[in-house]
Amino acid sequence: MNKIYADADAAVADIRDGATLMLGGFGLCGIPEHCIAALVRTGVRDLTCISNNAGVDDFGIGLMLKGRQVRKMISSYVGENAEFERQLLSGELEVELIPQGTLATRCMAAGYGMPAIFTPAGVGTEVAEGKETRVFGGKTYLLEMAFHADFALVKAWKADRLGNLVFKATARNFNPLMAMAGKITIAEVEELVEPGDLDANAIHVPGIYVHRLVVGTHYEKRIEQRTVRTPNS
């Protein structure tokens, strides 16, 4: 059993035009930088991308937008990107906006083998249009379908060669959920350790969910809102 790929290019090489992808990360935090860069190099097109955000103009999914590789974005917040806006207004790009918690839970549902979930988020709003509602205990919920993806691209902090993943701080966000939802899950990691080096009690995603591993180097990890304390604050 070998899950380790030589590099991100090898790991994403069989992603075809029209594929549905999940991409981990919140903002630019915890995004699979190297897999995105490799995807840009492949030139694959007509992708449906499920990702909480759509990157910025020159980083993250923004690079894929620049290459006109994305046909549809399924996200909760997409506001940081001029090229995104241009493609959306020109009709090149389709966007489905859904509440962040709904997005997270619909991804989780796939990894947990649940075909659909109920959530109150969006009841009475545009999000509810055309969706089935149901009352439980006097409260109204929307029925929301699980998200599935041909490939999930996630970024982890550490992994062992069995595919066990550990995430760091808030770079965890959507990554474990998407890792568990992918038909094929590609995890790029900062550090590959020996089996047994990770605390078996502290694995975020067991290797059964992870099909391919790429060790990434030279992470840029760009910060969107560098906010610091001032001495008199």
Next chain:
Amino acid sequence: MNKIYADADAAVADIRDGATLMLGGFGLCGIPEHCIAALVRTGVRDLTCISNNAGVDDFGIGLMLKGRQVRKMISSYVGENAEFERQLLSGELEVELIPQGTLATRCMAAGYGMPAIFTPAGVGTEVAEGKETRVFGGKTYLLEMAFHADFALVKAWKADRLGNLVFKATARNFNPLMAMAGKITIAEVEELVEPGDLDANAIHVPGIYVHRLVVGTHYEKRIEQRTVRTPNS
């Protein structure tokens, strides 16, 4: 904010007759020994207990059965207990048997604010009787309601005073799920550490879900099936 109780007796003192409880553990592994012992001392009755198993005759929930404190058990497997069988056959005790994964997921649903879940487990069996079914993607699922409990009694390995919990090995089992599902969650722990001593990346249940903490000592941790390797195996 003080979540720490002097002992298990203090932590369970306000559990009243007729309450619905969740009790963590799989078999006798990871059960809240001290809270169960304290419950037996209170003599509280007519309890509904949601727990994967019902203990053995002289340990775990078996002690509560001996004291005739349980009116209904909701479990997936109850086979290790003669007193249980006696009460069941005499009609003193009601039992609802549900698939283990359904039990786990119905507990999780409460902690995740999901009123119900869909699972294929039990379709076409007695478990499905009277339950709504629904087809997604050509496969039939049962609609199963979230479980709620007045009190969840769980056993963790380590905690800090904020209520962050870490479990050990397979003593984790149902404990985190029930901890997240309790209206009031009482966690008994082997070790109380300072805030910051637990790795923030490796918390199984964040303190927001935990209302009361008890530090237990002298855990018996009885083994049901002591199985060992023989030199020539």
Next chain:
Amino acid sequence: MLDKNGIARTIARELKDGYYVNLGIGIPTLVANFIPEGMEVQLQSENGLLGMGPFPWEGSEDPDLINAGKQTITTLPGSAFFDSAMSFGMIRSGKVDLTVLGAMEVAENGDIANWKIPGKMVKGMGGAMDLVASARHIVVAMQHVNKAGESKLLPRCTLPITGLACVRKVVTELGVFGFDERGFVLLERAPGVSADYIRERTLGHLSSIGQEPEIQWA
């Protein structure tokens, strides 16, 4: 009239020891600066953190550690990280005691609109719809009128709704507002602001005896 810090300080009076609190972007974030000494309040950031601390000192920013506004932050001892499903799980199951967020409009019945302006580029609702659909105690912090001078407390929302009948309290630069079956209820006036002045700037139905107390801070 309250300034932004005054609004935040007023909302901070809602805090209680042991509370778990989610603070939105903008004025709500400032509430963290007014947690009373000796009171333990845990801040939840819906991207996956309980126990959020202040911004980092320059040079110690960690790109892997941000809040829901994508700002670099720190953690306090006893913090916990989790994935986004658990984060919204605790929100959805009502474990967050207090949610403070901004709004474009609030209606008499507690409806809130804060995510979309027709004709303008839509950025998305982020976690707002989840928060307002589930939080047990929702306080809105906002300016009383918009840039055109129009009341943001309305008979009903004109902008696309974020959530229905969910807001429990509104704090603006002019006062503190609750709700009854008829609409807004003036609870406290900002220092030096009359009930009449507030009524003139409130389009939604406003109940007021005219003698509501001025806001006081402990």
Next chain:
Amino acid sequence: MLDKNGIARTIARELKDGYYVNLGIGIPTLVANFIPEGMEVQLQSENGLLGMGPFPWEGSEDPDLINAGKQTITTLPGSAFFDSAMSFGMIRSGKVDLTVLGAMEVAENGDIANWKIPGKMVKGMGGAMDLVASARHIVVAMQHVNKAGESKLLPRCTLPITGLACVRKVVTELGVFGFDERGFVLLERAPGVSADYIRERTLGHLSSIGQEPEIQWA
């Protein structure tokens, strides 16, 4: 005729490198002893473990480390623990490649009954209903006939069902059986057992050309 180890060894031929496997109590557990040298197979225990190892040496039993049969076990390097919801989540989402379990009855259409005998004390289904409802490849290991000498391969189950049309293969002491639209299909005979002998002991419809190969192990 196969003994228990022979049944387990026969089932072990289903294993492939990189497989994740859930083994039930009894004969299925023995399959772990026949994982070919050099093949990596991860054993899942539905109480919350991937990477189950052998039983512990006497004196090193850990009460916090048991399998789904409540036996003391060990872990292998690279193991991972998880809660019961994630455990059944991976089962339900089809991540487990092979599930081996025992049965009281298997029907021509792949129905399985293995949890309840009317009139006898019911112990519960544990995780069996979840496993059979979701696993992609389910192999049953059982004796061909019950203690009364009656076939356990039936036209339809007489005992309460555990799962519908889910079994893909059955291995008994007499042979290996698959399914087609008419019922059971004899694939291999146990050494020294004739197809006629098997047919006599099989109540469900059995397709057999009479010349099926004898079971061979690599």
